[in-house]
Amino acid sequence: MTSKPTSSEEPLPGGSSPKESTSKETSGKAASAKGNITRNNIMDIAERRILQKGFSATSIEEIINEAGISKGGFFYHFDGKDDLAYALMQRYREQDAFLFSGLFRRAEELLDDPLQQMLLFIKLLAEMMDELEDLHPGCLVASFTYESNEVNEQVKLITADSVMDWRALFSQQLEKVHQHYTPKLDVEISDLADMLSTVIEGGIVVSRALCDKKLLVRQLLEYRNYIRLLYEA
Amino acid sequence: MTSKPTSSEEPLPGGSSPKESTSKETSGKAASAKGNITRNNIMDIAERRILQKGFSATSIEEIINEAGISKGGFFYHFDGKDDLAYALMQRYREQDAFLFSGLFRRAEELLDDPLQQMLLFIKLLAEMMDELEDLHPGCLVASFTYESNEVNEQVKLITADSVMDWRALFSQQLEKVHQHYTPKLDVEISDLADMLSTVIEGGIVVSRALCDKKLLVRQLLEYRNYIRLLYEA
DNA sequence: AACAAAACTGAACCCGGAGTACAGTAATCA
DNA sequence: TGATTACTGTACTCCGGGTTCAGTTTTGTT
Numbered sequence: 001m002t003s004k005p006t007s008s009e010e011p012l013p014g015g016s017s018p019k020e021s022t023s024k025e026t027s028g029k030a031a032s033a034k035g036n037i038t039r040n041n042i043m044d045i046a047e048r049r050i051l052q053k054g055f056s057a058t059s060i061e062e063i064i065n066e067a068g069i070s071k072g073g074f075f076y077h078f079d080g081k082d083d084l085a086y087a088l089m090q091r092y093r094e095q096d097a098f099l100f101s102g103l104f105r106r107a108e109e110l111l112d113d114p115l116q117q118m119l120l121f122i123k124l125l126a127e128m129m130d131e132l133e134d135l136h137p138g139c140l141v142a143s144f145t146y147e148s149n150e151v152n153e154q155v156k157l158i159t160a161d162s163v164m165d166w167r168a169l170f171s172q173q174l175e176k177v178h179q180h181y182t183p184k185l186d187v188e189i190s191d192l193a194d195m196l197s198t199v200i201e202g203g204i205v206v207s208r209a210l211c212d213k214k215l216l217v218r219q220l221l222e223y224r225n226y227i228r229l230l231y232e233a
Numbered sequence: 234m235t236s237k238p239t240s241s242e243e244p245l246p247g248g249s250s251p252k253e254s255t256s257k258e259t260s261g262k263a264a265s266a267k268g269n270i271t272r273n274n275i276m277d278i279a280e281r282r283i284l285q286k287g288f289s290a291t292s293i294e295e296i297i298n299e300a301g302i303s304k305g306g307f308f309y310h311f312d313g314k315d316d317l318a319y320a321l322m323q324r325y326r327e328q329d330a331f332l333f334s335g336l337f338r339r340a341e342e343l344l345d346d347p348l349q350q351m352l353l354f355i356k357l358l359a360e361m362m363d364e365l366e367d368l369h370p371g372c373l374v375a376s377f378t379y380e381s382n383e384v385n386e387q388v389k390l391i392t393a394d395s396v397m398d399w400r401a402l403f404s405q406q407l408e409k410v411h412q413h414y415t416p417k418l419d420v421e422i423s424d425l426a427d428m429l430s431t432v433i434e435g436g437i438v439v440s441r442a443l444c445d446k447k448l449l450v451r452q453l454l455e456y457r458n459y460i461r462l463l464y465e466a
Numbered sequence: 467a468a469c470a471a472a473a474c475t476g477a478a479c480c481c482g483g484a485g486t487a488c489a490g491t492a493a494t495c496a
Numbered sequence: 497t498g499a500t501t502a503c504t505g506t507a508c509t510c511c512g513g514g515t516t517c518a519g520t521t522t523t524g525t526t
Contacts, residue, residue: 034494034502053382056290059483070504071485077502080485142438143379146371149286163442185458191451194439195432198452202435205375206427209396218424219431225418226455229462271473292513303475308515310473 001096001139001166001200039077042067047088051138055085055147085144085155092140093162100169103128114176115231119224121173122196126220135213136204166197181231192227199223272310275300280321284371288318288380318377318388325373326395333402336361347409348464352457354406355429359453368446369437399430414464425460432456 045066049058060081064074078084103124107117129136144151144159170193178189203216278299282291293314297307311317336357340350362369377384377392403426411422436449 038502051379054287054289054380056287057380057383060485061483070506072488072505073503075485138379141442142375145438145442146284146376146379147287147290148441150290160443163439184462187455187458188451191455194448195452195455198432198435198439199428200435201438202431202433205378205434205438206396206431208381209374209378210393215427218421219428222420222424222428222459225420226459226462229417229459293515294513302473304515305476305517306474308517313514 001092001141001162001197001204038067038069038073042069042074042077043084043088043091046084047092047140048137050088050143051140055081055143056150082152082155085151086158089140089144089155089158089162093158093165096162097165097169100166104169104173114173114180115227118173118177118227122220122224122227126217126224129220130214130217132213135208135211136216138208139201139204142201142204163197167193170194170196177231183230185230187230192230195226196223271300271302271306275302275307275310276317276321276324279317280325280373281370283321283376284373288314288376289383315385315388318384319391322373322377322388322391322395326391326398329395330398330402333399337402337406347406347413348460351406351410351460355453355457355460359450359457362453363447363450365446368441368444369449371441372434372437375434375437396430400426403427403429410464416463418463420463425463428459429456 042063046058046063049062049066060071060074064071067074078087103121104117106124107120111117111120141159141162144155148156167190171189174189174192199219199222200216203219206219207213207215275296279291279296282295293304293307297304300307311320336354337350339357340353344350344353374392374395377388381389400423404422407422407425432452432455433449436452439452440446440448
């Protein structure tokens with residue numbers, strides 16, 4: 001969903017050790033540094049390509065070519081395409097959670113009022129999108145959702161979990177807003193929270209369809225307008 | 234983008250005669266009734282499957298199996314997968330334009346005020362989505378956008394055109410609103426128009442990811458709220 | 467009924483992808 | 497140094513995908 005700051009190298013908490021995801025071997029070989037680099041490299045390449053051309057169209061062949069490894073190397077790290085997909089969604093979920101909560105924390109540091117925090121959060125998010133040099137790379141959730149029949153049940157589940165994380169996170173902040181302000185119209189907090197996910201997902205699609213880099217940013221600011229109108233005096 | 238009322242049989246204006254789309258033969262064989270039925274049948278099946286599992290993952294094989302025709306039969310109607318994709322987008326674009334303008338016309342018949350018309354339009358759209366028995370089938374624009382590297386330039390172009398149609402249509406109505414009302418905040422009409430596309434596209438993604446049929450409807454009503462807050466006294 | 471055009475059938479073609487197996491080798495760490 | 501990790505390389509199976517085309521049936525027209 002969000003834009004990754006060209007991540008690699010740094011060992012992310014959680015998304016590590018080979019074959020931990022859905023592996024036959026539950027053992028879990030005590031990952032070495034090099035192994036993790038290769039694994040993350042595979043994942044970076046796969047994610048980029050999947051967002052560009054879809055999951056089914058992305059072959060293991062092309063991934064290993066770009067990564068400069070052999071097929072055996074790939075299957076050493078992943079049990080197959082499904083396992084890779086799951087690992088990708090898992091990492092994606094963690095990265096997003098990390099990024100969003102980071103932005104909320106910064107907003108809390110700078111401002112006291114929950115509403116102003118929420119508005120700043122959206123603005124920070126918009127700025128982040130604005131700083132991307134080209135079009136937003138896309139969101140794995142959307143990608144897998146539009147290829148749902150090509151992906152196993154576990155991937156569908158973690159995809160849904162990811163969206164539920166966003167709902168929880170956004171709702172949490174909006175709940176605080178709700179305690180200090182009365183909305184001009186009757187709305188469900190969860191719907192308002194989902195609307196941010198909706199605007200991001202939709203913004204990415206429309207932005208990409210039109211090749212209009214800034215559209216996503218403008219849509220985020222429209223959402224921000226809505227929140228303002230709803231709660232500001 | 235919208236939901237098709239289980240269309241088939243009726244010869245749609247424009248989307249007809251075999252191989253008219255991108256064919257080698259620019260001839261254009263004067264289509265017969267049976268030919269059109271088969272052609273539309275292929276397209277219906279293809280569209281449904283593409284929205285479920287993506288373009289690349291949808292094989293000609295499975296399409297002709299469900300359609301009960303041979304491979305040669307398929308290639309009689311389409312020059313290949315790319316040609317099929319183009320024909321699908323073309324038909325999709327026409328259907329959407331037809332549906333949206335129909336809803337706007339109904340709103341104009343029932344109400345005089347531009348703002349109330351716009352609000353009614355959104356409500357009619359939401360009701361239509363609400364009447365779907367299961368999840369929204371998905372939008373071809375989003376599907377092709379997330380597989381953009383698997384689709385040729387012409388398909389990308391007509392996909393963008395389709396989104397531009399929506400912008401034009403929604404902007405037209407919002408322009409009228411703008412002439413009668415002053416918005417509470419400073420907004421670009423085109424952004425407001427794009428937001429409807431955004432909410433629909435995003436709503437479909439999030440709705441499908443969570444398997445929550447009603448989410449899309451609720452999101453449309455949130456957009457409606459925004460318009461109300463923006464323009465209503 | 468006859469004839470042309472339209473609407474197919476069926477089989478063959480080649481390609482590339484997922485996944486397996488496994489023997490051997492190089493790098494890393496304790 | 498020795499054991500574990502992280503691979504390479506090859507070879508092989510199996511499958512299905514897109515595309516072509518020569519021939520056959522169906523349909524519409526006169």
